[in-house]
Amino acid sequence: MIVAWLGIENFRNHRATKLTLNAERTLIVGPNGHGKTNLLEALALLDGSGSFRGASAETLVRSGCDRAFVRAGIQRNRRTYLVEMEITLAGRSRVQVNGQRMKSLRDLADVVSTVVFCPADLSIAAGAPSVRRELLDNVLTSIDREYRAMRLDFERVLRQRNNLLKQVGQRPDDEALMTLDVWDAQLAAVGEAIAQQRDAVCSALTSPAHDAYCQLAGSAADLRLSYTAHWRESSLSAALAQARAEDLRRGTTTVGPHRDDMTICLDGLPARTHASQGEQRSIALALRLAQHRYTAQISGIDPVILLDDVFSELDEGRAARLVGCLPPAQTVVTSATGHVPPGIEAHSQVQIRDGEVMAA
Numbered sequence: 001m002i003v004a005w006l007g008i009e010n011f012r013n014h015r016a017t018k019l020t021l022n023a024e025r026t027l028i029v030g031p032n033g034h035g036k037t038n039l040l041e042a043l044a045l046l047d048g049s050g051s052f053r054g055a056s057a058e059t060l061v062r063s064g065c066d067r068a069f070v071r072a073g074i075q076r077n078r079r080t081y082l083v084e085m086e087i088t089l090a091g092r093s094r095v096q097v098n099g100q101r102m103k104s105l106r107d108l109a110d111v112v113s114t115v116v117f118c119p120a121d122l123s124i125a126a127g128a129p130s131v132r133r134e135l136l137d138n139v140l141t142s143i144d145r146e147y148r149a150m151r152l153d154f155e156r157v158l159r160q161r162n163n164l165l166k167q168v169g170q171r172p173d174d175e176a177l178m179t180l181d182v183w184d185a186q187l188a189a190v191g192e193a194i195a196q197q198r199d200a201v202c203s204a205l206t207s208p209a210h211d212a213y214c215q216l217a218g219s220a221a222d223l224r225l226s227y228t229a230h231w232r233e234s235s236l237s238a239a240l241a242q243a244r245a246e247d248l249r250r251g252t253t254t255v256g257p258h259r260d261d262m263t264i265c266l267d268g269l270p271a272r273t274h275a276s277q278g279e280q281r282s283i284a285l286a287l288r289l290a291q292h293r294y295t296a297q298i299s300g301i302d303p304v305i306l307l308d309d310v311f312s313e314l315d316e317g318r319a320a321r322l323v324g325c326l327p328p329a330q331t332v333v334t335s336a337t338g339h340v341p342p343g344i345e346a347h348s349q350v351q352i353r354d355g356e357v358m359a360a
Contacts, residue, residue, distance in 0.1 A: 001076040001113060001301050002330050003043060009069040010062040011087075012038040013355035020348075025331045027346030029338040035355040036334040037118075040306045042070045043332065044116050046083055047303075048095075048108030049138050052116045060087050074111055076301065081111050104152070109142045113303035115292045117285065117310045124287055125271045125280035129261035136198045136227075136262060139205070139291055143298045147197055154190045158253060161187055166251040180244070187256060188237040194257045195236075199227040201294070202262055209283075209290035213266075216282045216321050222267050223286065229260040282318065285310075289325055302329035309334050311341060 007018040013035045019026075028036045037053075041060075044052050051060065061068045067088045074081040086094045095102045097111055123131045140147040161183040168176040202225050210223040231239035239255045240247075247254055264271040264283060271283055296302045305326065311319045312335070323343040333340060340346070351358035 001074060001304065003046070003112070003304055004073040004075055006039065006043060007069075007071040008039070008042045010065040011042055011060060011068040011070060012062065014038060015062065015355065017355065017357055019350060019357065021330070021332060022346070022348040023330055024347045025333065025344065027338065027340065027349045028332065028334045028352060029349060030336070030352035030358075032336050035352050036336075037308050038355070039352070040116065040118075040308050040332060040334060043072070043304065043306055044114050045070055045085060046072055046074075046108060046112040047114045047142065048104075048106040048112070049114075049141065050105075052118060053120070057087050057089060057093065061089055066090070072112075076111060083108065083111060104148070106141055106148045106152075107145075109148070110145070113142055113295060113299065113301055114306055115288055115295070115303045116306045116308065117288050118306075118308040119310065119313050121284035121288065122277070122281055124284040125264055125275060129259070132262040132264075133198075133257075133260060135287065135291065136201055139201050139295060140197055142295055142303070144197070147194075150190055150194055150197070154187070154194055154257065157183060157186045157190060158256070158258060162252050165247055165253070168248070169251070170248050172248065184237065184240045184244075187253070188235065188240060191236045191256045195227070195229050195232060195260065198257070198260070198262075199229075202227040204294055205287065205290045208293045209286045212289040212293075212325055213282055213286035215325050216285055216318060217279070218317060218321060222265075223283065224265045226263045226265070227260065228263045229257070231255050278315075278318075281313065285318075285322055285325075289327075292327055292329070296327070296329075302327065305329050305331040307331065307333040309336065311335070312337075316341075 002023050003021050005018065005020050008014050009016050028039055030036050041051055041053060067086055070085040072083050074083055082098055084096050093105060095105055095108060102108065124135060137151065141151065164176065164180060164183065206225045209225060213223040214221055236256060243255045266275050266279060271280060275283065292303055292305065314322065319341045323341050333344065
């Protein structure tokens, strides 16, 4: 797939910006803080996965405005799509494709697919479990409609269960306990299915991530991924029953897929605690490369690659090896200096200053 053009209005520090993107590589250059990453963020929003910076609508909408717009022309499987997104300060974002309103933001994944590489990816190896869960969920939601529906169902049931736990406190009556039984049964069913899917994609990513890591590191190593859910030793239903007293005391659900993790081991040791910062950075890059390879393999579509100033974080050797690992997909690169490693020279270049295009 190709993003032919991107248009944004009142998005972050951009009042009105429109870019034509090269089908191969586009380099976006400008001083730090002038809006380069904002353009990549807008591109990534088009796949329905939300801001890769974890931003809320309040921070996406330009100061003093009540809404922002992101529009793009997409070419996929010889078809052309117009994707339009309206981000409002009040209420949910609205999206449409070729003039047709979409029920769910996440269904944009049927049209747009992106993989983002950014400095914050270091947290994949070193950060909280939620970062790794998000990676697995992003892979699955980009290729599987049923998984998207499961995630929405799980979030709904979890929200209802947590609301009930908060309301009844530590002294639930019989009616509350019966309602809790209903939520437990639903949570167990959808939670087991989610964990099974995550476990499967975790296994599928292991081989390409291992291969990519060895290429990036320039030496042999043993990188392994495993899905960690201690409740799977029995069942989620049994774990929920065992944790009920604690859940009532704390007013929240303490076991389930929303607390699981993906364990990353390098040469037999947990990367989170034993890998160096350089190794953790290579692990993160390897996982993004594995994400791209697996998504392309399953969907038959090459996701757009968004590289947000990643080369400034790498030594010369790792930067060159990353270039050698990148698949032949449409790529958009940001750089404060305009300098990129040999092999990823841009076919077109855009200058950004103060949220405006200076040259294209």
